[in-house]
Amino acid sequence: MPSEKLKGIWPLPGGWNSYVQTLKRILEKADRESPTSAQMVSWLRDEYHLSGEHAPFSYLRVVKECLGFLQETGGRLKTTAQGRQFLTTGDLKLVLETLRKRVLGFDEALSILSEGRRLDLLQFHKELVERCKVSWEKPHQAMYRLNWLASLGYVDKEHGKYHLTERPPPPPPPPHLLDDYIKHAESVIKRYPTMSELNTISSLVEPLIQLLGWNLRDPDEVQRGYPVSWGDRTEYVDIALKVNNVPAIFIEAKAVDTPLQDHLAEQPIKYATGEGVSWCVLTNGRELGVYNAFWKIRGIEQKTLFKLSIADFKENADKLMLLSKDKVLAGELNKAGDFEHAKRIMSEWLKQKETRIVKEIMELDPSLKEDSVKKVLREIVLVSTSAVH
Numbered sequence: 001m002p003s004e005k006l007k008g009i010w011p012l013p014g015g016w017n018s019y020v021q022t023l024k025r026i027l028e029k030a031d032r033e034s035p036t037s038a039q040m041v042s043w044l045r046d047e048y049h050l051s052g053e054h055a056p057f058s059y060l061r062v063v064k065e066c067l068g069f070l071q072e073t074g075g076r077l078k079t080t081a082q083g084r085q086f087l088t089t090g091d092l093k094l095v096l097e098t099l100r101k102r103v104l105g106f107d108e109a110l111s112i113l114s115e116g117r118r119l120d121l122l123q124f125h126k127e128l129v130e131r132c133k134v135s136w137e138k139p140h141q142a143m144y145r146l147n148w149l150a151s152l153g154y155v156d157k158e159h160g161k162y163h164l165t166e167r168p169p170p171p172p173p174p175p176h177l178l179d180d181y182i183k184h185a186e187s188v189i190k191r192y193p194t195m196s197e198l199n200t201i202s203s204l205v206e207p208l209i210q211l212l213g214w215n216l217r218d219p220d221e222v223q224r225g226y227p228v229s230w231g232d233r234t235e236y237v238d239i240a241l242k243v244n245n246v247p248a249i250f251i252e253a254k255a256v257d258t259p260l261q262d263h264l265a266e267q268p269i270k271y272a273t274g275e276g277v278s279w280c281v282l283t284n285g286r287e288l289g290v291y292n293a294f295w296k297i298r299g300i301e302q303k304t305l306f307k308l309s310i311a312d313f314k315e316n317a318d319k320l321m322l323l324s325k326d327k328v329l330a331g332e333l334n335k336a337g338d339f340e341h342a343k344r345i346m347s348e349w350l351k352q353k354e355t356r357i358v359k360e361i362m363e364l365d366p367s368l369k370e371d372s373v374k375k376v377l378r379e380i381v382l383v384s385t386s387a388v389h
Contacts, residue, residue, distance in 0.1 A: 005104040007134060009066050009144050010058045013048035019151035020092065022048075026063055027070070027079050027087050034076040066103050067095065088177065089213040091326065092152045099148060105132050109145050110154070110164070118161040121146070178314060181211050185310050189256055189286060197255045201238065204285030205253050209241070213325035220245040221325075228271045237271050241328070248328055250280040258284050260307075262300040269293045269303065279305075279333065281323065286310060290323065295341050302344055305337055 012022040044056040064070045069083030100106045108131040125139035149155035156165050215221045226240035239251040252268035268280035272293035282289045287309040295303050322333045358373045
């Protein structure tokens with residue numbers, strides 16, 4: 001990391017809304033091929049139809065020097081530890097924090113736009129120059145910082161004025177990493193269809209946890225064998241995912257050939273209830289079910305937020321990523337759960353009140369047929385309860 005913050009920052013090709021995707025592609029190429037700088041520059045020029053010599057070198061400098069995600073070793077470009085971490089997690093906050101540490105003007109930019117301020121580019125440029133004590137006459141550097149912040153989801157532009165977003169969106173799952181995990185999991189299961197619970201955890205469950213952005217090496221974030229008190233004895237949850245060292249999700253794992261029946265979720269739900277943890281996951285590596293321990297509704301199945309098999313992961317990545325560290329921190333898992341719980345409760349209420357509701361609707365228009373009203377009401381109930389699986 002530079003001893004002093006760098007003053008210059010540049011965009012990446014593809015437009016500001018593609019900075020993150022372009023960054024990932026550059027890191028993927030370096031991680032996969034370890035090219036020379038000349039080869040990477042040539043690839044950038046061809047891939048993004050760049051003319052001239054200066055632009056591709058500037059883009060490469062952003063990744064190497066401004067972010068420190070690439071380093072040159074033995075004449076070859078390789079991803080640094082932070083670069084690999086970003087590739088693995090897709091964590092946009094990692095990019096922001098790196099820019100704030102290494103490049104002048106990002107802390108100042110966030111401060112300038114704090115407290116709901118909305119500024120056009122020239123207003124922002126003037127304040128940024130004053131705070132950073134630099135002599136930028138043109139607003140290019142100010143614009144590049146705004147574009148980076150916008151690409152990371154921290155800044156938006158409306159009617160020509162820039163402002164902070166209320167909350168940046170959690171990162172989407174890196175498609176190539178999700179594909180890699182699916183291929184890995186399917187290959188492992190094919191080779192070891194009866195492997196033990198411990199091997200299922202190490203070979204399938206923990207790699208998925210890592211893909212979801214949780215730090216497997218930090219016991220304050222991922223704790224194996226989390227102790228729970230039950231009566232006069234201590235029992236253990238296979239894995240606890242924690243926020244600020246407090247459990248947020250309990251994971252109960254079974255051997256890969258164990259059918260995932262709902263009654264097996266009773267144990268993690270029991271532990272979660274006793275420890276005040278809302279969410280628990282039951283998995284055998286082939287599939288997983290996500291349950292809420294505190295939904296006031298009958299039956300284990302009705303406590304299910306969703307179930308997914310490995311084959312479903314790609315098409316339902318939005319559901320899978322509700323278990324990611326970023327979405328848990330952002331409250332997205334709880335929000336999705338609250339919505340689904342409300343649907344279940346309302347559906348149950350509609351079932352119980354069917355006779356009264358049908359009667360009141362028919363009083364509004366006596367020409368309605370009772371069978372038709374019941375059919376419509378039951379379709380509403382069916383639609384609202386069909387999202388469990």
